[in-house]
Amino acid sequence: MPAIRFQEVGKRYPGGHEALRRVTLDIEPGEMVFLTGHSGAGKSTLLKLIPAIERPTHGVVLVNGQNVGRMRAAAVPYLRRNLGLVFQDQRLLHDRSAFANVMLPLAAAGLTPRDAAKRVRAALDKVGLLDRERSDPVALSGGEQQRLCIARAIVNRPSILLADEPTANIDADLAGEIMAMFRDFNRVGVTVMIATHDLGLAARFASRTLRLDHGSIAP
Amino acid sequence: MTSWLRHHGQSLADALRRLAQEPLGSALNALVIGVALALPLGAFLALETVERLVPRAATEPEMSVFLDLDATRADAERLERELAKLPGVRQTRFVPKDQALAEMGRTEGLADIVATLKRNPLPDAFVLRLTPGANATEAADGARRLGKVAKVQIDSAWVARLQASLAFGRAAALVLAALLGVGLVAATFNTIRLQLATRRDEVEVSRLVGATEAWIRRPFLYSGAIQAVLGAGVAIAIAVGASLYLGPFLARLGSLYGGEITPMLPNPATVAAVIGVAALLGLAGAWLSVSVHLRRLH
Numbered sequence: 001m002p003a004i005r006f007q008e009v010g011k012r013y014p015g016g017h018e019a020l021r022r023v024t025l026d027i028e029p030g031e032m033v034f035l036t037g038h039s040g041a042g043k044s045t046l047l048k049l050i051p052a053i054e055r056p057t058h059g060v061v062l063v064n065g066q067n068v069g070r071m072r073a074a075a076v077p078y079l080r081r082n083l084g085l086v087f088q089d090q091r092l093l094h095d096r097s098a099f100a101n102v103m104l105p106l107a108a109a110g111l112t113p114r115d116a117a118k119r120v121r122a123a124l125d126k127v128g129l130l131d132r133e134r135s136d137p138v139a140l141s142g143g144e145q146q147r148l149c150i151a152r153a154i155v156n157r158p159s160i161l162l163a164d165e166p167t168a169n170i171d172a173d174l175a176g177e178i179m180a181m182f183r184d185f186n187r188v189g190v191t192v193m194i195a196t197h198d199l200g201l202a203a204r205f206a207s208r209t210l211r212l213d214h215g216s217i218a219p
Numbered sequence: 220m221t222s223w224l225r226h227h228g229q230s231l232a233d234a235l236r237r238l239a240q241e242p243l244g245s246a247l248n249a250l251v252i253g254v255a256l257a258l259p260l261g262a263f264l265a266l267e268t269v270e271r272l273v274p275r276a277a278t279e280p281e282m283s284v285f286l287d288l289d290a291t292r293a294d295a296e297r298l299e300r301e302l303a304k305l306p307g308v309r310q311t312r313f314v315p316k317d318q319a320l321a322e323m324g325r326t327e328g329l330a331d332i333v334a335t336l337k338r339n340p341l342p343d344a345f346v347l348r349l350t351p352g353a354n355a356t357e358a359a360d361g362a363r364r365l366g367k368v369a370k371v372q373i374d375s376a377w378v379a380r381l382q383a384s385l386a387f388g389r390a391a392a393l394v395l396a397a398l399l400g401v402g403l404v405a406a407t408f409n410t411i412r413l414q415l416a417t418r419r420d421e422v423e424v425s426r427l428v429g430a431t432e433a434w435i436r437r438p439f440l441y442s443g444a445i446q447a448v449l450g451a452g453v454a455i456a457i458a459v460g461a462s463l464y465l466g467p468f469l470a471r472l473g474s475l476y477g478g479e480i481t482p483m484l485p486n487p488a489t490v491a492a493v494i495g496v497a498a499l500l501g502l503a504g505a506w507l508s509v510s511v512h513l514r515r516l517h
Contacts, residue, residue: 053427074431081429091424107229108430110222152428 001065002026003160003191009059011045019045021215032186034202035195037212043195047162051083052076081109084153086163090145092137099133102152123155143174160191234441248446252403253453259396260458266388267483280349280375282359285342290367295343302345305361307353312346400500407443407504415512436509443505444498451497458485
């Protein structure tokens with residue numbers, strides 16, 4: 001069973017913009033895949049269909065065999081607990097510490113504060129931010145903020161990690177570091193899907209690359 | 220189950236922490252809710268104060284039957300038997316004219332007048348006590364038809380009037396309470412709407428990392444309930460303060476009428492009821508607000 005399967009998926013936004021057209025793809029468990037394409041090609045939309053942030057207008061999206069396009073709203077939180085999401089705009093909460101930001105998914109999943117704290121520190125350690133756990137996100141550099149975002153994505157030990165332009169706002173050295181981090185997660189069995197417009201970055205990894213062009217998978 | 224309980228605890232703590240972070244705003248909210256709740260609570264306590272002044276026994280209808288001045292002892296004995304047979308009469312008590320005059324002499328302010336009288340102007344009389352709920356007018360008409368009866372007076376009419384006034388007062392207080400209850404729900408609705416607006420990012424991120432709607436909603440519900448409970452506390456404080464302030468004035472008024480009037484303080488049951496109702500209304504306002512606005516955030 002593929003980790004992610006798209007069958008003839010189309011997404012048309014209200015207003016008529018057609019973001020995806022007849023997209024069909026399979027991503028096997030443990031695979032690392034780059035999703036490239038010009039700005040507006042539909043990369044973000046494709047990623048958003050996986051955690052049911054958006055729903056497809058046509059076709060079927062399966063995640064670990066579950067049809068997430070037709071999933072009941074009440075079941076969506078449980079789907080998302082098994083997915084790690086790294087957003088282009090990071091979406092860190094600035095009213096709380098780095099530690100509390102990473103804690104949020106575990107608190108929502110109902111872990112005891114003690115177990116959760118252990119896992120938060122383990123996640124912060126993995127991204128090299130253990131000594132910054134008390135810092136406010138605003139006090140962190142761009143690269144550190146991105147790493148904090150990754151720590152929050154992996155703290156739930158997801159089987160699938162999705163990242164939308166994770167290196168968009170950081171310099172090349174840091175981008176390499178971030179990518180190395182994703183490769184490490186992939187090596188321990190996590191399925192990783194990274195959307196990026198940076199073809200050079202994708203080319204450096206011996207991974208499958210899917211190219212989107214005006215909403216369709218380019219051959 | 221334990222994680223559910225734990226989150227209730229965390230939500231309560233979170234709501235309290237956020238209240239403490241904005242002491243002025245929270246205090247003003249509590250004050251607005253408190254003043255709104257103090258009005259019906261005050262009205263209720265005022266009604267209780269008046270109600271205690273009404274003698275309980277007088278709620279059973281009573282009437283006086285005055286005999287003609289020339290009625291004899293034999294007439295009185297006959298009348299006693301006939302009056303007892305009237306519908307609704309439970310008890311008859313004969314008040315001879317001498318006893319009536321003596322009682323009048325003991326009444327404050329009338330002693331001097333009684334002392335100046337050369338002869339007793341009062342007639343013999345019967346005091347009839349009717350069964351509760353009996354038709355006093357019908358019984359009075361029956362008594363008027365009997366011989367040697369000069370006048371029949373339904374003594375409990377003023378009690379009935381007072382009771383009707385109090386019933387009206389209670390109903391009016393209930394309308395006031397209902398209206399201000401709606402106001403409390405609206406106030407909480409708005410407060411929670413503002414909280415949701417300032418915590419929009421948190422709601423959105425929580426959803427993205429797998430929080431259920433119930434989990435997201437919970438701290439806001441606690442917040443609404445806590446604010447209403449704080450408001451109830453303010454209302455009770457206002458009521459107690461007003462009672463203590465008005466106490467001496469009422470006592471003076473009471474002494475002029477030869478009685479004693481003390482204002483009612485809210486008893487523990489009233490306090491519990493006010494807090495409980497406020498908490499439920501606050502919860503309802505928060506629930507409505509969260510239901511409407513969280514759906515919009517989708």
